Amino acid sequence: MGERREGLVRARKAANLTQEKLAELLPADEKSVRAWESGRSEPRPHRRDRLARLLRISPARLEELLREGTATDLREPPPAAPSVLLPVVVDGRPVALPLDRATVAASVLARLLPALGDAAPPAAPTTEWDAMSPLSRRSLLKNGLPVAALPALGIGSAEHVARALENPRRYMDKTVTHYFRRQLDQYKMEDGERGPAKTLPMTLGVLDIIDRIARDATAEDQRDLLQIGSEGAEFAGWLYRDRRQREDSLYWHDRAMEWAQAAGDSTMQGYILLKKAQVAYDERDPRRMLILTRAVRSGPWSLPQRLQAEAAQQEARAEAMLGATADEVNRKLDVAWKLLDDAGPVESPLGAHFNATLLNMQTAICYTEAGEPRRSVELYEKTLKETQFSRRDYGFFLSLMANSLALSGEPDQAAKTGLISAHRAAETNSRRTKEELRRVVGVLKPWHNRPDVRELREAVNG
Known part of the structure; x- marks a missing residue:
């Protein structure tokens, strides 16, 4: 049995929701909500986006709150989520110092820091954070955009991403799509060394922002966003696969397939089928592996030969x-x-x-x-x-x-x-x-x- 998820309880109360009201809005039964908060179970993947919105937090923050009640068997304590990251300068370099809300409230800092809700300002130089307009800062914080890489992004691009969140049809362009691709590529490079516990929340944050902007973007921008989102969703599926959370993995692979189809990306569709076949191997389900790999090899996907080679190997493994x-x-x-x-x-x-x-x-x-x-x-x-x-x-x-x-x-x-x-x-x-x-x-x-x-x-x- 897991431990009580106090952070999830606080988020619900901050949203002015009772367990009964939250269950009604989802919709779900009240018994399920109690089980989530007590740490006995987790919400199914298809409920999490709506649950995060009802609690007025980002999907990445929701994942952190759900981990509070999950005992890891890998001897790695769940990372503590600081309430406020205070940018300070140490030896000439900016460092984000974590402070809990009680410390902030009891000090002069309470008059200096904005009310941050569930988001925290980025671990970025104060000059760059302060250089952004108040509207852009509020937009980034409100939407939970992972902006820890703000210095690499550049202040002009950060402003542009923030504006795109508020008005996709006017401000959405290649600057924004390049930023998302660069962020996801960075997370993929770091994954093999850092593991999914550190990479997953940031990935989910980017995917949530892509989803929000794509809903109101022009048709051309929407295709670009969904193509990037499809690759990111497949990566999220992989991260959940590494965590042995099969339902979450398949949910994000299905989401990746949906976005790839909407973007008209046939290569990505074949690639996702290949990854689903690999999930089937984890479950030691050779018949499902064979169905999926044959679909990869015979479908109209125009897969690169390297991926065709991987599919042929996967078919050999299933037959073995x-x-x-x-x-x-x-x-x-x-x-x-x-x-x-x-x-x-x-x-x-x-x-x-x-x-x-x-x-x-x-x-x-x-x-x-x-x-x-x-x-x-x-x-x-x-x-x-x-x-x-x-x-x-x-x-x-x-x-x-x-x-x-x-x-x-x-x-x-x-x-x-x-x-x-x-x-x-x-x-x-x-x-x-x-x-x-x-x-x-x-x-x-x-x-x-x-x-x-x-x-x-x-x-x-x-």
Whole structure:
């Protein structure tokens, strides 16, 4: 059972809503609202946008409040959400100093700082924050735009984004779309090192703003926004996937598909199907994997060859899980390798991540699923290098290698490898990796009394 979510209760009361009234407006039953506030459950993904609006907070802030009642099994305490970030200068550099509201209210700061509601001013130099017009500052704060990167954006662009929030038809242009794309690209780059707990709230904040502006933008601007939003929503789906929140992951993948269709982006539609097939693998659902990957390969998507290669590998993996022979699996993998070899330079940003190193990792997974774990181990030992992956991804592939070692009858080495993986999972808050390690512990049950195996079990279950 989770802990009571006091922040969620305060947000409801600040919005002048009773549990009964909130349930009526959503609509939901009052019992569900009580369960959310007590930490016993969470609202379903399709309710969260409306819930955030009724509580007059951003979706990113709602995610923070929901995490208050969720006990993490990765030994990372939920980040405290400061009420006010006070910009100060330390050694000539601006730093955001967190202060709680009680401290502010009891000091002279109460007369100097605006009423900020649930948003906080950005961790940006005071000169740049002060240089913005009061209207722009209010717009950014009111809409919960993650403006921690304000200095990189530039004060002129920040003003423009703020105006676009107030009047999309007049102020929406390439400056705004470039800002959103740059922000999302930055979050994607940071994800592998920081993990979803730190990246997800910022991503959801940007997606909420894109959604708001797109509703009133011109048709051309709307297409641009929805195309960017589709990529961002798919990324949010991935972040929830790494947190092992399947319903939230599928919700954002569905949202990404909706926006890709509205934007007329057929390549993105095929890409989302491929990502949904990967979610099906996490759930060990090979039949769904096969349906989705065949749709990826046969549909009218015009996918880059690198993504076609990834889809061919995914199809090989699904067939291996359904009992295909090693020869049949190898023939499918040969198709994937040929597509990758013929791809040449990166044709699209969507396929930029897929290279020979990643295909080697996925080939190793296929070997294990085809009943050849020793062959898989040999491929991992040859190609899995920490320098070629983010901390999170390296830890994930180590968990798969540990599983192959366990299936090969090497319990001590499997446990040692699993312990390194568990450390990376804790650093990046990757529940997906932790889930794979639980599978490893299950395979290692016959050797449960060995010291290394016992240590891994304690690390995973502790």
